[in-house]
Amino acid sequence: MLELRWPSFTAAILRLIDGCKNMRELKQIHAQLTKSPYIPNHDAHSLITRLLSFCALSPSGSLSYATSVFGCIKNPNLYVYNILIRAYSSKIDAHDSEKGSCRSLGLYKRMVGDGISPDCLTFPFLLKECARRVDTDTGRAIHGQVVKFGFGCDIYINNSMISMYSARCSLAHSARKLFDEMLGKDVVSWNSMIMGYLRSGNLDAALDLYRRMEQRNIVTWNSIITGFAQGGRPKEALQFFHEMQSAGGGIVRPDKITIASILSACASLGALDHGKWVHTFLSRSGIECDMVIRTALIDMYGKCGAVDRALEIFRKMPNRDNLAFTAMISVFALHGFCEEASSLFEEMEKLGMKPNHVTFVALLSACAHSGLVQKGRWYFDVMKRVYSIEPQVYHYACMVDMLGRAGLFEEAERLIKNMPMEPDVFVWGALLAGCQMHGNVELGERVAKYLIDLDPLNHVFYVSLRDMYAKAGRLKDLKVIKSLMKGRQIRKEVPGHSMIEIDGIVHEFSVRGSSEVRMEELLFVLTCLGGQC
DNA sequence: AACTAGTAAC
Numbered sequence: 001m002l003e004l005r006w007p008s009f010t011a012a013i014l015r016l017i018d019g020c021k022n023m024r025e026l027k028q029i030h031a032q033l034t035k036s037p038y039i040p041n042h043d044a045h046s047l048i049t050r051l052l053s054f055c056a057l058s059p060s061g062s063l064s065y066a067t068s069v070f071g072c073i074k075n076p077n078l079y080v081y082n083i084l085i086r087a088y089s090s091k092i093d094a095h096d097s098e099k100g101s102c103r104s105l106g107l108y109k110r111m112v113g114d115g116i117s118p119d120c121l122t123f124p125f126l127l128k129e130c131a132r133r134v135d136t137d138t139g140r141a142i143h144g145q146v147v148k149f150g151f152g153c154d155i156y157i158n159n160s161m162i163s164m165y166s167a168r169c170s171l172a173h174s175a176r177k178l179f180d181e182m183l184g185k186d187v188v189s190w191n192s193m194i195m196g197y198l199r200s201g202n203l204d205a206a207l208d209l210y211r212r213m214e215q216r217n218i219v220t221w222n223s224i225i226t227g228f229a230q231g232g233r234p235k236e237a238l239q240f241f242h243e244m245q246s247a248g249g250g251i252v253r254p255d256k257i258t259i260a261s262i263l264s265a266c267a268s269l270g271a272l273d274h275g276k277w278v279h280t281f282l283s284r285s286g287i288e289c290d291m292v293i294r295t296a297l298i299d300m301y302g303k304c305g306a307v308d309r310a311l312e313i314f315r316k317m318p319n320r321d322n323l324a325f326t327a328m329i330s331v332f333a334l335h336g337f338c339e340e341a342s343s344l345f346e347e348m349e350k351l352g353m354k355p356n357h358v359t360f361v362a363l364l365s366a367c368a369h370s371g372l373v374q375k376g377r378w379y380f381d382v383m384k385r386v387y388s389i390e391p392q393v394y395h396y397a398c399m400v401d402m403l404g405r406a407g408l409f410e411e412a413e414r415l416i417k418n419m420p421m422e423p424d425v426f427v428w429g430a431l432l433a434g435c436q437m438h439g440n441v442e443l444g445e446r447v448a449k450y451l452i453d454l455d456p457l458n459h460v461f462y463v464s465l466r467d468m469y470a471k472a473g474r475l476k477d478l479k480v481i482k483s484l485m486k487g488r489q490i491r492k493e494v495p496g497h498s499m500i501e502i503d504g505i506v507h508e509f510s511v512r513g514s515s516e517v518r519m520e521e522l523l524f525v526l527t528c529l530g531g532q533c
Numbered sequence: 534a535a536c537t538a539g540t541a542a543c
Binding site for chain 2: 053057079082083086120121122123124125127128154155156157158159160161162163166186187188189190191192193194195217218219220221222223224225226227255256257258259260261263264290291292293294295296297298299322323324325326327328329330331333356357358359360361362365392393394397426
């Protein structure tokens with residue numbers, strides 16, 4: 001083949017590069033090219049550019065190899081620069097430390113230094129990397145460059161900038177400013193702004209835009225459903241799902257992203273009937289039931305109490321990743337099946353699968369709820385030593401919870417003292433709960449007072465202290481705390497509530513009653529049941 | 534060769 005002459009030779013090599021399946025094949029071609037004397041100069045450039053595209057953009061490519069190929073190009077043009085900048089924006093490799101600054105920016109500076117001006121495609125790539133890294137300082141600098149080079153009216157670039165500002169929760173207002181000043185807004189502009197509000201927790205602002213927009217697409221629906229499901233308003237997420245199916249004559253059909261989000265909403269509601277309906281809908285829809293959806297199904301069935309069905313789906317999965325394992329382990333942990341959680345973890349280890357920080361949250365909380373202190377200590381150690389996972393503040397909270405429940409207050413306090421980070425309210429709250437459980441008023445009083453100082457408007461800590469005093473018969477202190485609560489107007493504002501699904505409708509109720517559940521009737525039934533027990 | 538959307542825990 002190397003005997004072939006231009007142009008068929010070059011065309012054949014280009015076809016070979018396009019047909020590459022992996023980096024090994026590509027490297028072989030690259031090696032042959034380097035040795036070949038038959039390539040005219042202007043062909044060499046197009047060949048090396050194609051090589052670069054493969055390494056930089058193909059899923060089986062390699063960013064480090066792309067960087068070295070780029071280094072071989074003598075006078076890279078705008079197209080070549082854009083390829084590598086694009087690769088940095090979306091590809092993540094071993095050298096891509098999440099905390100590092102944008103690598104594409106260095107390339108951009110070099111390009112401008114070479115006297116090459118960016119075009120309208122350069123900026124979306126640059127901004128995407130800033131968004132991914134939540135590096136809004138660099139993003140702002142690039143915003144300046146956009147204006148300087150006269151691209152302030154490009155809709156793609158403006159949309160990219162909205163997403164970039166939206167990546168940082170505190171900058172939703174910067175995104176909104178751009179959004180308001182944009183002339184030709186399209187559906188992506190609206191979606192990006194809505195996502196900015198959803199990320200920053202301002203669900204009502206997102207809802208306002210959603211209601212006002214003229215055309216919605218699948219991304220709009222999926223974003224608003226996901227945002228509400230994750231933002232603690234899963235009931236509304238379900239409503240959006242129904243709205244989606246009745247809107248626009250069913251032009252926009254749910255896809256697998258919709259299904260994954262809606263299952264997560266069902267999971268947090270404990271809405272088993274809804275979840276089952278979605279499962280049936282999924283089977284009939286022809287939507288591919290991929291690993292993500294199966295994991296969401298495991299979570300949904302597990303959180304709705306159908307552990308057997310969750311396990312069945314897990315066992316029938318054609319392939320499982322560490323997320324699927326973690327979801328199943330979490331289901332076991334939630335229901336107090338510590339043994340099952342542990343043996344699934346062992347299965348995971350045998351397969352050489354890497355558990356992550358979430359896996360250990362599940363394992364540690366399973367140990368805490370089962371009172372398996374020895375095992376919990378062991379997992380905490382394995383996490384650090386074997387898997388090099390730095391314990392986060394919520395791992396410490398699990399450990400303190402476990403030790404507190406076991407009454408091991410000295411060890412719990414020692415652990416808190418030696419934490420590498422500042423203990424948060426969950427850590428102290430776990431210790432307080434342990435004190436309350438064991439009637440350790442001396443320590444509990446100290447912790448509760450500290451927590452009240454830290455978060456003086458949170459009623460939970462006052463109530464704990466009050467109940468501890470009451471139980472210990474410390475009437476004088478009880479009086480003091482009660483008057484303190486009265487003086488500060490501390491009340492249990494939102495009573496603890498539960499939810500129940502009846503005939504596919506999710507009802508919320510609490511001891512104080514409910515707007516939806518007829519309490520007299522409920523009490524009557526309960527009284528009757530009580531007689532039978 | 535461009536911009537927006539999914540699963541596990543807290």
